Amino acid sequence: MSKRFAIIGAGMSGILAAIKLKQRGIEDFTIYEKASRLGGTWRDNTYPGLSCDVPSHVYAYSFELKGDWTRRFSPGAEIQRYFEGVAEKYGIERHIRYNSEITRAEHVDGRWRLRTSSRATDTVDFVIAATGVLHHPAMPDIPGLADFKGPKFHSARWGHAVPIHGKRVGIIGTGSTAIQIVPALADRVAKLSLFQRTAQWVLPLANPFYSAEEKAMFRESPERLQQSYDFWSQRFVDTFARAVIGNQDELQKIEDACRLNLEENVHDPELRWRLTPNYRAACKRLIMSDEFYPALQKPNVELVTEGIDRIEATGVRTKDGALHVLDVLVLATGFDGHAFLRPMEVLGEGGRTLAEAWSEANEAYRSVAVPGFPNFFMLVGPNSPIGNFSVIMISELQIDYILQLVDLVLEGRCRAVAPSAAAARRFNDALHEAMKGTVWVSGCRSWYLDRNGNPALWPWSFDRFRAEMQKPDLADFDLASAATTQV
Numbered sequence: 001m002s003k004r005f006a007i008i009g010a011g012m013s014g015i016l017a018a019i020k021l022k023q024r025g026i027e028d029f030t031i032y033e034k035a036s037r038l039g040g041t042w043r044d045n046t047y048p049g050l051s052c053d054v055p056s057h058v059y060a061y062s063f064e065l066k067g068d069w070t071r072r073f074s075p076g077a078e079i080q081r082y083f084e085g086v087a088e089k090y091g092i093e094r095h096i097r098y099n100s101e102i103t104r105a106e107h108v109d110g111r112w113r114l115r116t117s118s119r120a121t122d123t124v125d126f127v128i129a130a131t132g133v134l135h136h137p138a139m140p141d142i143p144g145l146a147d148f149k150g151p152k153f154h155s156a157r158w159g160h161a162v163p164i165h166g167k168r169v170g171i172i173g174t175g176s177t178a179i180q181i182v183p184a185l186a187d188r189v190a191k192l193s194l195f196q197r198t199a200q201w202v203l204p205l206a207n208p209f210y211s212a213e214e215k216a217m218f219r220e221s222p223e224r225l226q227q228s229y230d231f232w233s234q235r236f237v238d239t240f241a242r243a244v245i246g247n248q249d250e251l252q253k254i255e256d257a258c259r260l261n262l263e264e265n266v267h268d269p270e271l272r273w274r275l276t277p278n279y280r281a282a283c284k285r286l287i288m289s290d291e292f293y294p295a296l297q298k299p300n301v302e303l304v305t306e307g308i309d310r311i312e313a314t315g316v317r318t319k320d321g322a323l324h325v326l327d328v329l330v331l332a333t334g335f336d337g338h339a340f341l342r343p344m345e346v347l348g349e350g351g352r353t354l355a356e357a358w359s360e361a362n363e364a365y366r367s368v369a370v371p372g373f374p375n376f377f378m379l380v381g382p383n384s385p386i387g388n389f390s391v392i393m394i395s396e397l398q399i400d401y402i403l404q405l406v407d408l409v410l411e412g413r414c415r416a417v418a419p420s421a422a423a424a425r426r427f428n429d430a431l432h433e434a435m436k437g438t439v440w441v442s443g444c445r446s447w448y449l450d451r452n453g454n455p456a457l458w459p460w461s462f463d464r465f466r467a468e469m470q471k472p473d474l475a476d477f478d479l480a481s482a483a484t485t486q487v
């Protein structure tokens, strides 16, 4: 009997999973997408200045490199168009069921019974959850937030209908998002107030346009495009990825480059001091921009470092008693990066819920599967190396790994596959031990850390990740017990 698949989410990794299924001749699948468009984070985020700080030549599927990106780090809208184009090319669109959020997935008689927000149902043999990491906006718990009378919105829900020209705009937050918004707004608004709770390390990053000649060269020479992909991937692995997992030399180089950037490009010593972080570079996600400091020093832009006391009808009151009067308030306050799969209700073997399995922490086996949840897989699940490399490379390695497990079932070697509890325990114990050497736990607050203070990242090298994702170690999986489930 042919097997049926459900993919949850039509973002980068869901589209990837669909392409990989089709390449294996599997057509019996549906992608359930809660929104009315594909694209995931690139659909949700449309704020001014949005671009990807991973080089475009690496921020693409390895089998669909694109030679005519406009810039080294491309704007978000261009990336969104890329995913739409790829989905069209591979015939993915007809598999997507839009406006269909999966609210419940229950393992019944060896299959997965799914229910959507509109109460539609489906029963499938395999679930591939490609629900993303940064898609639940985190609203700040600042008193009086509801009292603000002007328009206010989260950066991932940009209010394009709200006029900002000539307005007084406040931005709360200084993460990667806010740092991209500030230069994009500075020349358009009457006044920009940036509310900084914690200073950031900022690595200068030039973003040149590709010339017509360069684009033609990359279009016409797949070899040159591949070389560029290999070059940027290796650069990540050799520098940034090493630094964050404990290579002190690389970390020092990053810190020195950030410090030099601050010294050379922020002229007022008092402002420089307020922008100087008091923790190690890359402890939070490193900020990359050569536009942020110049924008911050424009006469109509102010950096507010007094803590926020409360929000009032007309603006933000800081702890020194000053009222910063605003017409528009932007909350660039990030996301809940630990809400994997939520609020979906997932019931595995014996009716045990994922919420129960994860009551202490989000723990998976190699980020892709959870004991007791047979034939249920995740892309970019807990402890994927998202802080270190392009998330597309990660997803490609993960889907190839997952499909090797799926093959065990398709080839009749077992009826279901799930990691053993012992293997998952070993993996997570090793993770926690290795986290001790990483910069993420060196003393800062960041979305990387879960409620127990453990980073939701990968503490080892990329080479190790790639090696471990090559082939599942079947000794770590419950194939025998899974084979007893009924199909």
Ligand code: NAP
Residues within 6 Å of the ligand: 051, 052, 053, 054, 134, 140, 141, 142, 155, 172, 173, 174, 175, 176, 177, 178, 196, 197, 198, 285, 308, 332, 333, 334, 335, 445, 446, 447
């Ligand atoms: P973020 O890095 O989590 O930053 C949130 C900001 O809001 C922080 O500065 C935080 O201050 C501040 N904040 C939160 N609650 C606050 C409160 N109650 N009062 C005052 N300040 C508050 O969020 P993000 O900038 O949206 O970025 C999230 C992630 O998205 C990034 O780390 C990155 O992975 C991804 N991203 C990627 C790109 C890209 O180009 N590839 C671009 C944008 C985003 P503290 O620092 O003090 O906590």
